[in-house]
Amino acid sequence: MPDSAHAPASGWFEDRAFFFPLRVYYEDTDFSGIVYHANYLRFMERGRSEFLRATEISHQAMLALDEKLAWAVRRMRIDYRKPARVEEALTIRTRVIEVTAARMRLAQEVRRETEILVAAEVEACLITLDGRPRRVPDAVRKILLSYLET
Amino acid sequence: MPDSAHAPASGWFEDRAFFFPLRVYYEDTDFSGIVYHANYLRFMERGRSEFLRATEISHQAMLALDEKLAWAVRRMRIDYRKPARVEEALTIRTRVIEVTAARMRLAQEVRRETEILVAAEVEACLITLDGRPRRVPDAVRKILLSYLET
Amino acid sequence: MPDSAHAPASGWFEDRAFFFPLRVYYEDTDFSGIVYHANYLRFMERGRSEFLRATEISHQAMLALDEKLAWAVRRMRIDYRKPARVEEALTIRTRVIEVTAARMRLAQEVRRETEILVAAEVEACLITLDGRPRRVPDAVRKILLSYLET
Amino acid sequence: MPDSAHAPASGWFEDRAFFFPLRVYYEDTDFSGIVYHANYLRFMERGRSEFLRATEISHQAMLALDEKLAWAVRRMRIDYRKPARVEEALTIRTRVIEVTAARMRLAQEVRRETEILVAAEVEACLITLDGRPRRVPDAVRKILLSYLET
Numbered sequence: 001m002p003d004s005a006h007a008p009a010s011g012w013f014e015d016r017a018f019f020f021p022l023r024v025y026y027e028d029t030d031f032s033g034i035v036y037h038a039n040y041l042r043f044m045e046r047g048r049s050e051f052l053r054a055t056e057i058s059h060q061a062m063l064a065l066d067e068k069l070a071w072a073v074r075r076m077r078i079d080y081r082k083p084a085r086v087e088e089a090l091t092i093r094t095r096v097i098e099v100t101a102a103r104m105r106l107a108q109e110v111r112r113e114t115e116i117l118v119a120a121e122v123e124a125c126l127i128t129l130d131g132r133p134r135r136v137p138d139a140v141r142k143i144l145l146s147y148l149e150t
Numbered sequence: 151m152p153d154s155a156h157a158p159a160s161g162w163f164e165d166r167a168f169f170f171p172l173r174v175y176y177e178d179t180d181f182s183g184i185v186y187h188a189n190y191l192r193f194m195e196r197g198r199s200e201f202l203r204a205t206e207i208s209h210q211a212m213l214a215l216d217e218k219l220a221w222a223v224r225r226m227r228i229d230y231r232k233p234a235r236v237e238e239a240l241t242i243r244t245r246v247i248e249v250t251a252a253r254m255r256l257a258q259e260v261r262r263e264t265e266i267l268v269a270a271e272v273e274a275c276l277i278t279l280d281g282r283p284r285r286v287p288d289a290v291r292k293i294l295l296s297y298l299e300t
Numbered sequence: 301m302p303d304s305a306h307a308p309a310s311g312w313f314e315d316r317a318f319f320f321p322l323r324v325y326y327e328d329t330d331f332s333g334i335v336y337h338a339n340y341l342r343f344m345e346r347g348r349s350e351f352l353r354a355t356e357i358s359h360q361a362m363l364a365l366d367e368k369l370a371w372a373v374r375r376m377r378i379d380y381r382k383p384a385r386v387e388e389a390l391t392i393r394t395r396v397i398e399v400t401a402a403r404m405r406l407a408q409e410v411r412r413e414t415e416i417l418v419a420a421e422v423e424a425c426l427i428t429l430d431g432r433p434r435r436v437p438d439a440v441r442k443i444l445l446s447y448l449e450t
Numbered sequence: 451m452p453d454s455a456h457a458p459a460s461g462w463f464e465d466r467a468f469f470f471p472l473r474v475y476y477e478d479t480d481f482s483g484i485v486y487h488a489n490y491l492r493f494m495e496r497g498r499s500e501f502l503r504a505t506e507i508s509h510q511a512m513l514a515l516d517e518k519l520a521w522a523v524r525r526m527r528i529d530y531r532k533p534a535r536v537e538e539a540l541t542i543r544t545r546v547i548e549v550t551a552a553r554m555r556l557a558q559e560v561r562r563e564t565e566i567l568v569a570a571e572v573e574a575c576l577i578t579l580d581g582r583p584r585r586v587p588d589a590v591r592k593i594l595l596s597y598l599e600t
Contacts, residue, residue, distance in 0.1 A: 008239050009159045024160040025199055026209070027336055031329035031386050032520035033579050037569045038327065038495070041488035049175055053237065059176070060237050072533070083581050086331050087203065087210050089158050108512035117258045129164045129483050131533050144178040177488065179481035181536050182370035183429050186477055188341035195338070220332035222383070228376045233431050237479050279333050281383050308473040309541050323458040325499055326509070327492045342477045349475055353537065359476070360537050387503065387510050389458050415505045 011050040011092075016147045018051040020092040024084050034083035040118045041076070044108045046123070048094030052056050054131050055147065064138070074103065075123040082117045084110070090117070097121075099144040101135050107149075161200040161242075168201040170242045174234050184233035191221045191226070193201045197242030198272070205297065207290050215287070216270045218279050224253065225273040232267045234260070240267070247271075249294045251285045257299075312391075316447045318351040320392040324384050332440040334383035336398040340418045341376070344408045347392030348422070355447065357440050365437070368429050374403065375423040382417045384410070390417070397421075401435045407449075458489050461542075464598045470542045474534050479484045484533035490568045491526070494558045497542030498572070505597065507590050512555040513562040515587070518579050524553065525573040534560070540567070547571075549594040557599075 011020035022043060028035040043134055048071075062069040085092055089112045098105035103125040110118035126134045134145070151286045161170035172193060173245040198221075203207055212219040216229035235241055238275040241261045248255035288296070307378055311320035322343060323409040348371075357435035362369040384390055391411045398405035403425040424435045436444070461470035472493060480486040492535045498521075502508055512519040534540055548555035553575040559566040576584045586594070 005158075006162060006169070006171055008171045008243075009157075010173075012156060018559070019156070021158045022326050023160075023190070023200075025196050026332075027338065027507075029331035030326050031185060031331070031333050032326075032522065032577070033331050034581060036327055037523040037526075038488045038491035041491060042175070045177060045488070046168075046173075046175050049237070054264055058237055072484070072530070073481065073487040074530050076487075076528045076530075077525070080522070080524050080526075083522070085575075087208055088161075127482070127533075132486060148224070156404035162398070176480050176482075179487055180476050181481070181483050182372065182427070182476075183481050184372070184431060187373040187376075188338045188345070188477065191341060208456035221335040221379070222334070224333065224380050226376070226378045226380075228336075228378075230372070230376075231373050233427075277332070277383075281334060304468070306462060306471055306541075307459075308471045309457075310473075312456060316475070321456055321458045322459075323496075323500075325492070325496050327495060346473075347475060349537070350473075359535055387499070387508055393454075401570050413570070 004093050011054060011055070016095065016149060018054060018094045019046070020047040020050045020094070022025055022046060022092065024088045024090065025085050026086060027088050034085055039114060040078070040080070040110055042094055043090065043110055044120060044122065045130050047094045047108060048106065048124075051094045057143055058087070062126070065070070069126045069134055070129065071124045072127045073122060073124050076116060076120060079122040080118050082115065084112060084117055088112055096144055096147045097149050099141055099148060101137070101141065102133070104136065104144050161204060163204070166299060168197070168204060170200045170244070170246045172196060172240055172242065174236050174238045174240065176236060179236050183276075184235055187230060187233050188269055190228070190230070190260055193240065193242055193260055194270060194272065197244045197258060198256065198274070199295065200263040201244045205293050207293055212276070215295070217284070219276045219284055220279065221274045222277045223272060223274050226270055228268060229267050230272040232265065234262060234267055238262055245295055245299050246297045249286070249291055249298060251291065252283070254286065303348070307325045311347070311354060313354070316364050316449060318347070318354060318394045320347040320394070322325060322346060322390055322392065324388045324390065329386050334385055337380060340378070340380070340410055343390065343392055343410055344420060344422065347394045347405065347408060348424070351394045355442055355443050358382070360397060362426070367436055369419050369426045370429065371424045372427045376418040376420055378418060380418050382415065384412060384417055388412055392413065395449050396444055396447045397449055399448060400443055401441065402433070404436065404444050460509050461497070461504060463504070466545065466599060468497070468504060468544045470497040470544070470598045472540055472542065473539065474536050474538045476536060478537050484535055487530060487596060488570060490528070490530070490560055493540065493542055493560055494572065494599045497577065498515070498574070499557065507593055507595050512576070519576045520541055520579065521574045521585055522574060522577045523574050526570055528568060528570040532565065534562060534567055541570045545599050546594055546597045547566060547589055547599055549586070549598060552583070553592050554586065
């Protein structure tokens with residue numbers, strides 16, 4: 001039954017930038033009537049996860065390595081410009097701006113139509129499930145580099 | 151730009167049952183490796199919200215009434231049968247099983263393919279933003295009744 | 301530095317019932333102005349976790365067993381009676397109502413002063429981190445039974 | 451019944467810095483075994499809320515003004531240094547580093563004992579429940595300034 005129309009949204013590329021659409025639900029808002037500030041980080045993480053899935057370096061792929069690995073955020077800068085409200089359709093734009101052996105750095109935006117509501121820069125590295133840092137495997141790094149902004 | 155392929159998933163009807171697809175992200179899991187039990191309630195709320203949007207009695211429509219109204223859950227029974235894991239694609243199935251002047255009662259399931267992971271019964275009523283109960287407006291009740299399981 | 305006044309709240313027993321205090325924050329509310337219904341499950345889980353810590357069968361103790369175990373909720377019935385709002389002080393009351401080799405069953409309430417806002421019954425069992433069910437170890441069962449309501 | 455031992459933790463001052471203790475629960479972790487990165491923002495918001503309550507400019511006080519106001523985060527910089535795990539006791543340290551008519555700027559840390567796990571800088575301003583920015587009322591600004599780091 002689940003053909004593509006019936007599957008969860010998975011996003012799309014425009015040049016090297018990845019776009020992921022989502023809708024704002026009850027759970028995302030707070031009593032002030034707008035989206036709770038920490039929840040934009042959940043939105044951006046969904047954008048990163050779908051970007052990684054689209055490039056075939058999904059979380060499950062990282063858990064299937066000899067040593068299970070997971071991405072951990074190391075640093076973020078977030079600029080909240082305008083609020084989003086319940087039921088609005090948003091888009092997360094994700095671009096790779098740096099890849100090294102130790103980490104990837106991404107620029108992400110939360111947009112409503114073409115308007116930028118939140119802009120962020122996110123640095124992530126790979127850790128074992130015991131919390132120890134690991135190099136970005138060469139194969140993963142090569143894939144990420146192919147999406148690097150020029 | 152956002153044509154239907156680029157919009158958030160919005161779900162579909164099969165007879166009178168409504169289906170909504172979603173994917174499990176990092177944020178939904180806990181240290182035991184599976185989806186945190188309270189997060190299935192967020193999933194089911196997304197299913198209810200999309201069902202209501204599909205029937206044109208969205209949250210924003212309720213906030214646009216002379217007196218702003220919002221749905222509040224009054225009672226739930228939840229049966230957790232099998233766990234879901236990160237990156238899995240799930241579907242929320244929502245059916246109306248009772249509608250009165252005071253409330254609606256829904257049966258909801260969280261499914262992975264055709265397997266039922268979580269089954270729930272949810273009773274919700276309408277409240278003002280001050281928390282006072284209100285009758286389900288006739289127009290809203292009529293719409294809900296047209297989806298009642300027979 | 302952290303003496304008892306400076307530690308997180310840890311709760312207390314009254315006879316065999318366990319009480320845990322918490323405050324409602326921004327993150328717990330939604331645009332309707334009250335606590336989002338799924339978040340009471342997070343509150344009740346904190347009450348269960350502190351009850352288990354108080355009885356010395358903490359989550360970390362279960363992760364230190366030969367085979368790592370974690371509690372998984374199997375069934376809940378929840379009755380939402382009155383809403384809570386931002387900054388209110390609430391108390392979670394937890395009582396053991398059944399313990400078998402396969403599961404524990406608890407009655408929980410979310411209270412504001414002596415008023416019951418939410419009442420629930422929760423059934424939980426133990427699983428491995430791979431999701432397979434395990435018997436409640438005898439030592440754990442014995443401790444839980446000593447708190448059984450009579 | 452709720453005497454101070456039975457109330458939620460409310461934090462304390464050391465000079466002008468405010469400290470708030472909390473414990474890590476199931477809900478805060480993700481499948482990688484550690485606290486989910488967005489949840490440290492919830493922790494820091496609890497620290498800000500308790501700081502504001504301690505200074506008697508609570509959220510409820512802002513909602514009681516002629517025009518209801520709520521704090522909105524405008525900008526954050528976050529440095530994730532070390533992960534926290536389930537059941538650990540953490541402390542949030544909050545200091546005021548700038549107050550103007552338009553905003554307050556805070557430095558916040560998430561600590562385990564004396565170790566800094568996460569360091570952040572947070573800028574927040576006041577908005578109406580319709581999302582329009584408002585000046586920080588003189589009385590509020592005066593209070594905040596009395597906690598300014600020197």
